[in-house]
Amino acid sequence: MFPKVTLRFYVTVLCSGYFGILYVFHGHLQQEIQSDKADTAWVKWKNTIYKINYKNSYNFTRTKILSKIDDFTQEMRGPVAHQQSMLKDDVVITASHPSSDSTCYLPPNSVTRTFQFMEKGGIYIYSAYLDERLPDKRFIRVMTLMMSAQKSQKTVSFFCHFKENLEQHNASIYELCENHGKEYGGYMVSCVVPEHVTDICQISVSADIFSKDSSVKLESTRAITLDVTQINTKHAKYNYGVCVPPLFGxxxxxxxxxxxxxxxLLGVSHFIFYNFNIKDEISKKVLDYYSERKEATVVPWSLPSVMWGDQIWYHxxxxxxNDCMYRAMSMMKHLAIIDIDEFIVPHKENGTWTNSFDSLFKTSTNTCALSFDSAFFEPVISNKIASxxxxxxxxxxxxxxxxxxxxxxxQPAKVFETGIHHVSKPLNEEMKVIKVNTSEAFMHHYRTCVPNYGMKCSNTVEDKTMLWHFKKLKDNVYNVLKEITIDSVEL
Incomplete structure (x- = not known):
């Protein structure tokens, strides 16, 4: 006679069978995963789709962009790497393995940068700098050319993508001060670097384009990847340097x-020239000579074709x-940005920038620059002095x-934005510019006097200050001409 089957017995049998089947199936599944580690790695780095957030749009109708670079939302944007393709309102991101080698930063004297077009919106990206000068935040500064605020019918939101943690963050944009109402102008895109991000050797930047009169997104750009130059002011080995803006013709x-x-002779140790289509082959040879001697860095400056002519201010x-100033922060303690007909000259015998200006910079730790008035010197080539x-x-x-x-x-380390004739924005509000008295020094401008801005050109005086340097200058110029096998002038 069989024993009576109770409900408890029935439930126990069913549960035992269920857990037995589950154990066998789970063990088989684990075996498959363990035997296919390559697939696991692929799954880990598989493409991720995320939705774009349209906060922090830049409105092109504004004539002045907020100058507080750090005043923007820091929001995690989801996984991102440096390659993107567009799919309606989604962005598909292909991840790449980050590099942990800190030596991968682009050197400040690199001459490999070129403008990269973001395909839509008339936006061109040039260079990126890791700015760690402020104690509480790190920034990426991206030098950008794009359609100016007054001319565009669109608004733009910028985003920065950090490789290591596959993150996207809002970017802020600052309009440089002297675009002069041209169709295209200079801008600086800034991103706060999250504290946990350590690999910043590359940065990717993308943008969303909106209609000026609505919040409707028109298009998204591809992400542009830039090699980053780390700003290291402690490594600046030159006391004084000079930058020459676009040199052409x-x-x-x-x-x-x-x-x-x-x-x-005045104390400058290094020069940075931006070569914008110099046509004279002998002049190129001169720049090559100084570049080979490590006395000059010659940077190619090739503007996008849409900006040739009157579309942008003075090339x-x-x-x-500003690109030169950020580049120079790691190279020079002091920097003058001047043209080749301009000379800032101390007016004391044997005066140099070092023995005349070092003490002025040291009058206060808050001094970020020295400002010099100018005088016009009527250009004369005279055989009576030196041909x-x-x-x-x-x-x-x-x-x-x-x-x-x-x-x-x-002092580049203390400046956020420089203008053509002034400091546009110091790094901190307490920084100040010292006006140098013309009895101590002023800029010699070797061009015909221009009677505008209240300038009176009729009254002139004799000024022989430069003759203090006559013999040394004559000999040095002659020696250089001889070394580069150019027919020398009569000296």
Missing amino acids: KPRKEQLIEFIEMHK GQLSVH NLITMGSLTRSQQFSRVRTKVIV
């Missing part, structure tokens, strides 16, 4: 050599000023000083 070889050799001059040496032959200047056509020597 056919500058005279003697003028280039005189500019460099005269500034070397993108202001963007060059083709314009600083030696031009000894008559305007009696009146221009307080509009000023130039500055900055």
Whole structure:
């Protein structure tokens, strides 16, 4: 006689069978996963789809962008890497393995940068700098050219993508101060670097484009990847340096050599030239000579074709000023951004920038720049003084000083944005600019006097200050001409 089957017995049998089947199936599943580690790695780095968030749009109708670079939302954006393809309102991201090698930063003297077009919106990205000068935050500063606020019918939101943690963050945009109402202008895109992000050797930037009159998104750009230059002010080995904004056309070889050799006598150790379509082959040879001697860095500056002519102010001059300043932060303690007909000259015998200006910078730790008035020197090439040496032959200047056509020597580490004739924005509000008295030094501008901005050109005076340097300059220019096998002028 069989024992009576109770409900408890029935439930126990069913549960035992269920867990037995589950154990066998789970063990088989684990065996498959363990035997296919390659698939696991692929799953880990598989493409991720995320939704774009449209906060923090930049409105092109604003004439001035917020100057507080750190005033924007820090929001995690989901997994991101440096390659994107568009699929309606979604962005498909292909991840790449990050590099942990800190030596992968692009050196400040690199000459490999070029403009990259973001395909839509008239946006061109040039360079990226890791800015760690503020104690509480790190920033990526991206130099950008795009359609100016007054001309565009669109608004833009920018995003920065960090490789290591596959994250996207809102970016802020700052309009440079002297775009002069042209169709295209210079801008600086800034991103706060999250504290946990350690690999910043590359940064990717993308943008969403919106209609000016609505919040409707028109299009998304592809992400542009840039090699990052780390700003390290402690590594600045030159005391004084000079940057020359877009150099173009056919500058005279003697003028280039005189500019460099005269500034070397004044205490300048290194020069950065931005070469915008120099056509004279001998002038190129002069720049190559100084580049080979490590006395000059020659940066190609090739504007996008849509910006040639009157579409942008003076060949993108202001963007060059600021790219050069950020580049120079790791190279030079003090920097002047001047043209090749401009010389900031101490007016004391044997005066140099070092023995004249070092003490002025040290008057206060908050000094970020020295500002110099200018005087026009009527350019003369005279055989009575020295053939083709314009600083030696031009000894008559305007009696009146221009307080509009000023130039500055900055401490790059203490400046956020530089203008053409002034410091546009110090790094901190407490920073100040010292105005240098014309009895101590001023800028010699070797060009015909321009009677605007209240400038009176009729009254002139004789000024022989530069003759203090005559013999050394004459010999140095002659030696350079001889070394580079160019027929020398009569000196």
